[in-house]
Amino acid sequence: MFKAVYSNASKMKYVAQAIAKIIDEAPFYATPDALEVKVLSPDKTMLTIVKIPSIAFDEYNVDGEEFFVVSSMDFNRIIRRCTRNDVMEMELDKERSVLKIVFRDKKTGIERTFLLETKPRPPEQIPEINIELGVTVKMASDDYRELLGDLKTVGETAVFMVQEGKLVVRTGEQQKEYEGVFSEGNPLIYLSSTAPRVQAKYSIDQLQATLKPISAAKQVTLYFDSDKPLKIEYEIAGGGTIVYWLTPRVE
Structure with missing residues (x-):
């Protein structure tokens, strides 16, 4: 048994978009502590x-733990139908193998119900990532969006560096180059590094994929280290987090 009611229904749009961008099927894990x-x-x-x-x-x-899988594209399409006035209700019907999604308008009381088929699939064990990353960067979501827009205009691989107490991001290819230099307060909210010099490279296409939930958060936090994965974290308004882990490009 699983049932959840969420008054911030429109915020779920960014969650659905983030999932659909990555994979065709969305695996949900419902535990007493969280929906993940x-x-x-x-x-x-x-x-x-x-x-x-x-x-x-x-x-x-939720009774104990529940696991179910739905089409990420269909889930995204349904969630896109919700409005700011809607409360969203999700309920798992295991007998009919469907996830029932109800949007209830707070003002009019009108309800719209969608049934989404669940797919028979065993849970995939994805281990927790426990890596110490020496650099922490916090910036406004708008500044992060601007940075990725600049990177996409020029290249395919982004070089993230910390040197002289500043974050430096570079890319370039075939007569085009970009460099952005960022420091705490201009415009970074926070910057810390356990080493004086750090450098790692990441795919710009993958970075672009992390923009989907950006409208749901006021700021974004980046964690990285030399030739280690990049962790990108959003805190969703209303509660919850979206975290991305990107593998580095090592030459």
């Missing part, structure tokens, strides 16, 4: 973790 989705890209170079704690829901009930 862990998605590993087909090439295993990108991990997306969506976690909404049970206390963020208006109502949350």
Whole structure:
């Protein structure tokens, strides 16, 4: 048995978009503590973790643990139909093998119900990532969007560096180059590094995929280290987090 009611229904749009961008099927893990989705890209170079704690829901009930899988594209299409005035209710019907999604308008009381087929698939064990990353960067979501827009204009691989107490991001190819220099307060909210010089490279296409939930958060936090994975974390307004792990490009 699983049932959850979420008053921030429109915020779920960013969750659905983030999942659909990575993979065709969305595996949901419902536990007494949280509703979680862990998605590993087909090439295993990108991990997306969506976690909404049970206390963020208006109502949350689960017997032990439940696992179900739905089409990420169909889930995204349904969630896109919700409005700011809607409360969303999700309920797992195991007998009919469907996830029932109800949007209830707070003002009019009108309800719209969608049934989404669940897919028979055993849970995939995705191990926790426990890596110490020496660099922490916090920036406004708008600044992160601008940075990725600049990177996409020029190249395919982004070089993230910390040197002289500043974050330096570079890319370039065939007569085009870009360099951005960022420091705490201009415009970074926070910057710390355990080493004086750090450098790592990441795919710009993968970075672009992390923009999907950006409208749901005021700021984004990046964690990285020399030739180690990049961790990108959003705190969703209303409760919950979306975390991306990107593998580095090592030459």
